[in-house]
Amino acid sequence: MRLKIALISLYVFENNGTRLIASVLRNAGYEVHEIYFKDYLHHHFEEPTDLEISRMMGVLREQGIGLVGMSIRAGAYLRVGRQFTRMIQQELGLPVIWGGAHISFDREVCIHDCDYLAVGEAEDTIVELCRRLEAGEDTTDIPGLWVNKGGTIHRNPIGELVDNLDRVPFRDYHSTDDKWVIDGKRFSKGDPCLNESVYLMLSSRGCAFDCKFCDVNIYRQIYKDKGQYFRVRSVDNVIAELKYAREHFKNLVRVRFDDELFPVKSAWVAEFAEAYKREIGLPFEILSDPRVIKDEDIARLKDAGLDHVLMGIQASEDVNRRLFGRYHTHERLVEVSRILTKHKVRAGYQIILDIPETTQKDSEDLLDLLLAMHRPFDLYSFSLNLWPGTELTNYYLSKGLVTENDVAGVCDKTLTQFRVDQTMDRPAFDRLFIALYHLTSKSFVPKSLIRWMGTQPYLREHPWPAIVLSETANFFKLGMLGLSMLRRGELSWNMFRRFFNLKAPVSI
Ligand code: B12
Incomplete structure (x- = not known):
């Protein structure tokens, strides 16, 4: 048998x-x-x-x-x-x-x-x-x-x-x-994802970069001496899978490329953009990196349906260099935000907070950067979670700044503080700056007001007015986003269930 x-x-x-x-x-x-x-x-x-x-x-x-x-x-x-x-x-x-x-x-x-x-x-x-x-x-x-x-x-x-x-x-x-x-009372046969309106696609494996906090940092160690780690599928193969997806996802309205880094070679991008526009034609989004964004690639992808780019900027320039092994300047980030705004591609910036060995000056620098970025944009703030075996985790362990109990596997912080919200206990200064970062992505809140709040000694001790403002603005933006996703047919039941949490709302 x-x-x-x-x-x-x-x-x-x-x-x-x-x-x-x-x-x-x-x-x-x-x-x-x-x-x-x-x-x-x-x-x-x-x-x-x-x-x-x-x-x-x-x-x-x-x-x-x-x-x-x-x-x-x-x-x-x-x-x-x-x-x-x-x-x-x-x-x-x-x-x-x-x-x-x-x-x-x-x-x-x-x-x-x-x-x-x-x-x-x-x-x-x-x-x-x-x-x-x-x-x-x-x-x-x-x-x-x-x-x-x-x-x-x-x-x-x-x-x-x-x-x-x-x-x-x-x-x-x-x-x-x-x-x-199997989920609660639900016990059924069949695929739980077929009613999704967004198809998560992978066109590559690995990444061109090696940031010290990232899972890729561990895979690179595991696969050292095994050849090129960043690999890309052929355009034909990617398009064939998307056709397969369209056959099975009856509500499909969008494709999200979930690659750690969307393929970066301009020749691949040009071939893809042409084929995608012709064969698939749905709006799509990608994950990219400020070090590889090029005006002409974005123009081509926009023409093919690109409407959203998610991108890690992570931290201030100094923290990125000192702790994360990421080398890009603030000027480059502002330039990238100009390119995306020019092409009317919505930007989603990802930042990492709760980083040991950083100072108030680092937090202020990050706020200055976010205030310099062209609006509109969304902001996704993540709490630093430590994966076992990254260079960053090993560094913090060796300096005694964290213990094994702070590392994933023992620590399950991803269940309560993967995205940053104000439910976690933090010093008043940090709570203020989280509120201010979250306000930077609310285009209807003047930048001058955010800048001013960042300098007020009273708020550094008593951040609650900034937190109330930030959370109210966020609810408003989330509401608008929910409505527009509903209108575009992008809000599935699974997605709503996953992210709708009134006790710990996601900030964007
Ligand atoms: C895309 C992604 C998601 C998507 C997944 C979408 C999807 N369609 O699968 C979503 C958004 C759902 C997601 C959710 C989460 N994710 Co995630 N995710 C990823 C990401 C970027 C890629 C995963 C992937 O699909 N890789 C491609 C596939 C083909 O590779 P793979 O999964 O490794 O599978 C291969 C092998 O591992 C193996 N394999 C996998 N499963 C099995 C099972 C068996 C039996 C066998 C034999 C082999 C095998 O074979 C596969 C082929 O070679 C990874 C980073 C990474 N590089 O893995 C993070 C990653 C795995 N996620 C992470 C986290 C923290 C989460 C969340 C906890 C976040 C949260 N709080 O919401 C949740 C957890 C959900 C859960 N219960 O697992 C962390 C995990 C770190 C850790 N050590 O804890 C990672 C490493 C990213 C990071 N932030 O650094 N994630």
Whole structure:
């Protein structure tokens, strides 16, 4: 009898890793069941209930599963992953393999909690593991696989990077009979994402840069000596996937390119813009970087439907250089904001706050920068979360500025303070500056007023008037955004559920 595999996605309906591994295994001829165990909710976590767990165990039992794969993308879900794995091993006697970003970062810890770890890119590893399990062969020496055999750990060298991304199948959005959704009272078959109006697309892997806080920083260490880490799919392959998406997403109105960095070579951009306009023609958004934005590329992409660019500016120039290994000047950022405004492409700037070893002067510099940026723009503020193994995390640990308890895997701050809001306890000065940063993206609030508030000694001690103003302005902007998304048909139920949290509203 052939091996049947179940893949469990923890707290995320959209899970590129799970869907990709499912496709790879189905292409190799295996029966695969995908279980979407709850979705993630902005700054809110619901413990799994007994009913949800028994339904999950029921699917594994009834479908005759022989191997369970679990995707642990973020460290905050490690605790649930451990709980489920123990139950599956003990009650069903099944081996469990973990994959996903976090387990690659935290290998030495995670390998003690499961039977197998698929470190890094797992397309080849998983197929080889399934083949050997089916054939009853030894599984302890597969590249990219760490094995825990009764407590003895086999740490195999990393496998090769997928050199040609076009050979990877599309994520599976077409199978319906072998997908299960378990979420509260909901227990249904079928894909939980097909009603989405936005398709999340990946046209590359990796990034051209190496910022010291980023997950890419860890992957670069894992894959050193394995060739080019930033890889891009061919335009034809990208367009073919978007056509596939259009077939299956009946409400599709927008594409979001979720690449760490949207491809940067001008020749690729030109070819893509031409093909996308002709073949797809939907509005789209990208993630980019101030170091690669070019006027002519933006003009081409705008003509093809680009209407939104998300971009990390992260911190003040000095902090970016000193702590993050990011080298761009404030002048460059202002120039980029001019280019985007000129082309009427909406900018979304991402900043990181709560950074150890920074001063009030750094906060003031960041405010000056945001005030110099051309409006309109959106602002996404993230709290610094430390991933195990980045250069930044190791630096802070070595200086005693943080402890292991502050690092993801132990620390689950991403559940309560991934995006910055005022629910976390902080010094008055920081609370004032958060309020002021959030005000910079409200075009109806004069910059002179924000600048003035930043210099008032009273507000530095008692920031509440600025906080009230900032939160009121944010509610207004969120309301307007919600209405315009509704009008454009972009607000799906899943999206609303994920982000609508009155106790901790997202700031934009
Ligand atoms: C896109 C993205 C999202 C999207 C996902 C959309 C989608 N359609 O999947 C959304 C917005 C939903 C999201 C949500 C979150 N994310 Co996120 N996300 C990413 C990002 C940028 C890319 C992930 C991705 O799709 N990569 C492409 C796929 C193909 O690669 P992959 O997932 O690694 O999968 C490969 C292997 O890992 C492996 N694999 C994966 N799963 C499995 C399972 C098995 C069984 C096997 C064998 C192998 C395997 O095989 C795959 C193919 O090689 C990563 C950064 C990164 N580089 O991973 C952050 C990242 C994973 N996210 C992160 C975080 C913190 C979150 C959130 C907690 C944020 C929040 N508070 O809302 C939530 C968590 C949701 C959850 N429950 O997991 C952190 C995790 C850090 C950590 N150690 O904790 C990362 C690293 C980004 C960062 N900020 O640095 N995320």
